[in-house]
Amino acid sequence: MNYWLMKSEPDAFGIEDLKSRPEQTEPWDGVRNYQARNFMRDAMKVGDGVFFYHSNCKVPGIVGIAEVASKPYPDPTQFDPDSKYYDPKSDPDDPRWILVDVKFKRDLDRVLSLAEIKEHADALGDFALVRKGNRLSIMPLTEQQWNYLLELETS
DNA sequence: GCCAACGTTGGC
DNA sequence: GCCAACGTTGGC
Numbered sequence: 620m621n622y623w624l625m626k627s628e629p630d631a632f633g634i635e636d637l638k639s640r641p642e643q644t645e646p647w648d649g650v651r652n653y654q655a656r657n658f659m660r661d662a663m664k665v666g667d668g669v670f671f672y673h674s675n676c677k678v679p680g681i682v683g684i685a686e687v688a689s690k691p692y693p694d695p696t697q698f699d700p701d702s703k704y705y706d707p708k709s710d711p712d713d714p715r716w717i718l719v720d721v722k723f724k725r726d727l728d729r730v731l732s733l734a735e736i737k738e739h740a741d742a743l744g745d746f747a748l749v750r751k752g753n754r755l756s757i758m759p760l761t762e763q764q765w766n767y768l769l770e771l772e773t774s
Numbered sequence: 775g776c777c778a779a780c781g782t783t784g785g786c
Numbered sequence: 787g788c789c790a791a792c793g794t795t796g797g798c
Contacts, residue, residue, distance in 0.1 A: 628784090652793075675784050733785080752791040754783045780795080786788085 621667045622765040623658065624681070624748060625721065626674040626756045634671045634683045634726065643723035644688050648696045649704045650718060655757040660691045660717040668765060669721060672748075673730075674756075680732035681768065689720035727772050735771070742767060 625647065627633065637645050650656055667687040673679055693714035696704035709715040733748070740749040747758040760768075 626784090654793095679785070754792065756783085776798090778795100778797095780793105782793080783791085785790095 620762075621662060621664060622670075622760040622762060623663065623667060623687070624670040624672050624758050624760055625685075626672045628675045629673045630676065633673060634685075634723070637671070637683075637685065637721065637723045640723075644720050646689075646694070647718045647721050648694045650694070650756060651704065651706070651716065652756060654755060656717055658757050658759065659719050662759070663687045663691065663719050665690065670760070670765075670768065671721075671723075678730060678732050680730045680734075680736065681727060682730050683726045684724045685721045686724055687719050688722035691717045691719050694718040729772065731768060731771055736768070739767070739771065 629635075632645070637643060647659070650659065665687055669685040669687060670681045671683040671685050672681050694704070694716040696702040697706040697709045697714060697716045698711060699705055700707075704716075706715060736743070737749050740746070743749060743764050744761075746760065746764055747753050747755055
């Protein structure tokens with residue numbers, strides 16, 4: 620089992636939106652970064668743990684827990700000319716952008732803000748979120764990092 | 775294949 | 787709203 624952190628802007632799609640979806644599940648569309656895509660395409664497995672992270676908002680941080688709910692499949696928005704994620708260069712016979720479905724599990728008891736997480740940078744070791752200038756929207760965590768953050772939640 | 779210009783992310 | 791970081795694009 621692998622562990623992930625996935626960012627979303629709550630103004631566009633927050634954890635409340637995920638919770639209100641049918642089956643509390645949503646295709647994680649719109650990822651247009653190769654590194655993030657590769658994580659979904661090559662490494663994610665159904666049942667993997669996901670920290671749901673709110674970015675670009677008043678208090679950025681981890682707000683809940685979700686899980687990977689599908690195998691990887693082509694992101695349909697890349698072929699939709701009306702979508703803001705439309706990519707005319709993507710070949711339907713060899714889709715460029717891949718996604719997985721994400722399913723809500725639970726809210727955190729409290730938000731683990733980025734500021735608080737940064738205070739634990741030493742304990743978290745080499746965690747992409749606390750590295751300067753990181754813009755990756757999907758990143759892996761080790762089991763140790765995952766458990767450390769869960770313990771932080773109840774501390 | 776280099777790299778300047780440009781666009782985007784996302785914290786602050 | 788600013789701007790640092792950094793990915794992408796396109797001219798050469």
